[in-house]
Amino acid sequence: MKGQNQSMITEFILVGFSNLGDLQILLFLIFLLVYLTTLMANATIMAVIRLDRTLHTPMYFFLFVLSCSETCYTLVIVPKMLTNLLSTSQAISFSGCAAQLYFFVGFACTNCFLIAVMGYDRYVAICNPLNYTLVVSRATCLRLVLASGFCGFASLDTLSSSPGLSLNDVPSMERGNETLVREFIFLGFSSLAGLQRLLFVAFLPLYLFTLGTNAIIISTIVLDRALHTPMYFFLAVLSCSETCYTFVIVPKMLVDLLAQKKTISFLGCAIQMFTFLFLGCSHSFLLAAMGYDRYVAICNPLRYTELMGPKVCVGLVAAACACGFTIAQIITSMVFHLPFRSSNQLHHFFCDIAPVLTVASHHTYLSQIVIIMLCALVLVIPLFLILVSYIHIISAILQFPSTLGRYKAFSTCASHL
Structure with a gap:
């Protein structure tokens, strides 16, 4: 043949x-x-x-x-x-x-x-x-x-x-010789060249303090059986999520403060954007789940252990992560399906949505509007659910006969607030 x-x-x-x-x-x-x-x-x-x-x-x-x-x-x-x-x-x-x-x-x-x-x-x-x-x-x-x-x-x-x-076997497709962007350059701190070492010294202790605080919260909740309740379970997951969120952005930012070449690969930028969107969106929905937990604890205390069992708590966390994953997948795919053939300079210190869209060779304002709407929904929906929960919580607390009872009820919401 x-x-x-x-x-x-x-x-x-x-x-x-x-x-x-x-x-x-x-x-x-x-x-x-x-x-x-x-x-x-x-x-x-x-x-x-x-x-x-x-x-x-x-x-x-x-x-x-x-x-x-x-x-x-x-x-x-x-x-x-x-x-x-x-x-x-x-x-x-x-x-x-x-x-x-x-x-x-x-x-x-x-x-x-x-x-x-x-x-x-x-x-x-x-x-x-x-x-x-x-x-x-x-x-x-x-x-x-x-x-x-x-x-x-x-x-x-x-x-x-x-x-x-x-x-x-298929009709021919039009092709062109075009140079694609394979890496991005961060210019977020380029105007502060003389202060970058000072910024590094300032941000590093704050980052380590944040990591240490979250590690203490998580370890305390895991080790103390008295804290093995839904409220502290959500708080541990929230601290873990926040720790991962800082891992995505801050280490790279600290390295760039001391590096001459502040670059990130195209794939690395996409992964960074997807991960921080996923964790950020999940974070918002987790806060809504914590608001629901406080609502059940105060407004329906007799059925609290039944309505907020271990399986329900895990299900709420999984639902929050699923919502965050879906939204992050849609936004990241929309952004990185755009053509990047002109500039590769990002006026930021990480791959945020707005600076990446700015350097795209072509994009419609309608796609920007849709992305903005999705980001707004991530903030508005959890905020709305939290407000509804706390309206019911405050209404229930105001009906308590004693001031001490009201104070104790409000104090259980402190970790969430």
């Missing part, structure tokens, strides 16, 4: 919404609202089933797994779609496309088999009620779910044998 030199495709360009022009922003807002509603609905279903022991039956177990599978299914497709609606570069790598295809088909097939399993469960419950607990036992339910997942994903093995695409 005669050999040919062919160039292999390394990425695909998604043009699904390219003909909609200015409607893409409207579609982004609509799909984002629907996506967040879907996430919250599935999270609510799973939380209710998990917390209500009367729902610990095979039917609701299958519904729980189906909601979890649907959540994973949407995570595979929707965040990337939302990013592409606002991005000028709507590309996906070859391996990324293969992974997306594998997971969305796998979860879709799994959902189909799960629905069939749920039909079998209803058949046994209605047609053979006396033997229902025996036929659809806990072990049987687990086997049926595992079988559904196996059938859903095992059927995709043929994808791995598909040959790679070459450029001769």
Whole structure:
């Protein structure tokens, strides 16, 4: 067979919404609202089933797994779609496309088999009620779910044998010789050249003090069993999150204060932005979770241990991290899908959103507005939830008959405030 030199495709360009022009922003807002509603609905279903022991039956177990599978299914497709609606570069790598295809088909097939399993469960419950607990036992339910997942994903093995695409198999694409930005230069302290050593000496003790304080808080909560309560659990997670947040920014800033070359790679900048957005957004939602904890403790004290059990606390932390991860993923993808071909000088000391957008070769003001809206929502939604919680808390405290009781109730909110 005669050999040919062919160039292999390394990425695909998604043009699904390219003909909609200015409607893409409207579609982004609509799909984002629907996506967040879907996430919250599935999270609510799973939380209710998990917390209500009367729902610990095979039917609701299958519904729980189906909601979890649907959540994973949407995570595979929707965040990337939302990013592409606002991005000028709507590309996906070859391996990324293969992974997306594998997971969305796998979860879709799994959902189909799960629905069939749920039909079998209803058949046994209605047609053979006396033997229902025996036929659809806990072990049987687990086997049926595992079988559904196996059938859903095992059927995709043929994808791995598909040959790679070459450029001769698809229409040619326009290419240009363009120099891409591969690193950024920080100019945040360039105007303070003579003071940089002094700034280093000032910031280093503050950083070490912050690390030491958070380490003391975390170790005290872990070691003292009297502090093993939901309130201090959230405080420990918050301190851990704050420690990680400072790790992302401050060490690099301190090094740059003493370095001649203040640079960061393109990938490093993207990782820094994603990580600090993820931790910052999670931090905001954690504060909202702490407000809810104080609301339950003061307004519903008799059911506090039931409503704020260990699983609920872990679930709230996981939900806060999931919200932070989703928002960070969308914003970071939107920013770093922009073309960077002109300047690589950031007038900042870390990869914040605004300075990175400033050096992009091309971006729309609409994308900036959407990013600003997402950042505003991260602040407004937790703040709103905290205000609602404290309105109820203050109303409940004012009804206490004794001044001492009011003081004690307010003092329990000190760590949160």
